[in-house]
Amino acid sequence: MASTEPAARAEALAALDAATLAMLGELVLQSQWNQTDEDWALFAREGRIHVVRDAAQQRIVASGAVLPMGAHDAWISMILVDPASRGRGLGRTVFEACLQDLERQGRSAWLDATPAGEALYVQYGFEPLWRLARWQREPRPATGAPLPQGRASSDALEALAALDAQALGQPRPAVLQDLALREGSQLLRDAQGFAIVRRGRVAHHIGPLIASDDAAALRLLEQACGALDGQLFIDVPDARAALRERLAQAGFSQQRPFARMRRGGGPVRGHSSFIHAVAGPEYG
Secondary structure, three states: OOOOOOOOOEEEOOOOOHHHHHHHHHHHHHHOOOOOHHHHHHHHHHOEEEEEEOOOOOOEEEEEEEEEEOOOEEEEEEEEEOHHHOOOOHHHHHHHHHHHHHHHHOOEEEEEEOHHHHHHHHHHOOEEEEEEEEEEEOOOOOOOOOOOOOOOOHHHHHHHHHHHHHHHOOOOHHHHHHHHHOOOOEEEEEOOEEEEEEEOOOOEEEEEEEEOOHHHHHHHHHHHHHHOOOOEEEEEEOOOHHHHHHHHHOOOEEEEEEEEEEEOOOOOOOOHHHEEEOOOOOOO
8 A cells, every 4th residue: 555644855944043953962872972052053054954744733854954065065964863763764855955955056075974865876977085083082081281271373274274275175264264163163273284073962073184294193193082072073085094003003993984975077186195084975
């Protein structure tokens, strides 16, 4: 017998009020992800959030976000589905809404996919470029000096945005400024690179970590890890062997793999050899 349940439809959020934010936050909590209300606010301000609602209660049961990067590219992320609503194709529905959004804008679509997601996204023409993994450290006493306090200067933010754009191939100054200037965030600088450390829902996140060589990346990593006593996340390309080795020595364990994927566009821009840790699967 055919289902009488109406087909799910995605909608773009027009506003991010307290009730909507609470429903989106519940999706993050159910999925045990690390994003906060500040992340949702950034997606709403700089990009667009697509959702699927429960027909009876108008409760948000699936989400996805698009975040433009420069004039030609954009990131797709935050594909979340309420556990009780899984198995009905809602993730695919909201993902297709995000993809159609970018097609209308004429942008190349990028994302960081889990193994299960990668199997889906190749069906839409996405191709893997390189691979990375999330590393996690459990809480432990701090062993180093506290991180520098105070807000990052505009000059520092401009400098890091320029280096980040060179590495990623996509300018995203508004995203970096938001991450660096949040309450509890710290900007770490080295002559050959920088790193942003920010608070998440369950852990501090180190990234992006952009550096011209392994030695600079290791100095920034050790500065951050030594100063923090809570749980830590960092997302590191598989090609960064020196950083991965140091993470294992420092008590980190690999949590889950991702594939960086792209759909459309010409030659890949940027210098991925400068990327020692990404800003997170939600930001690239």
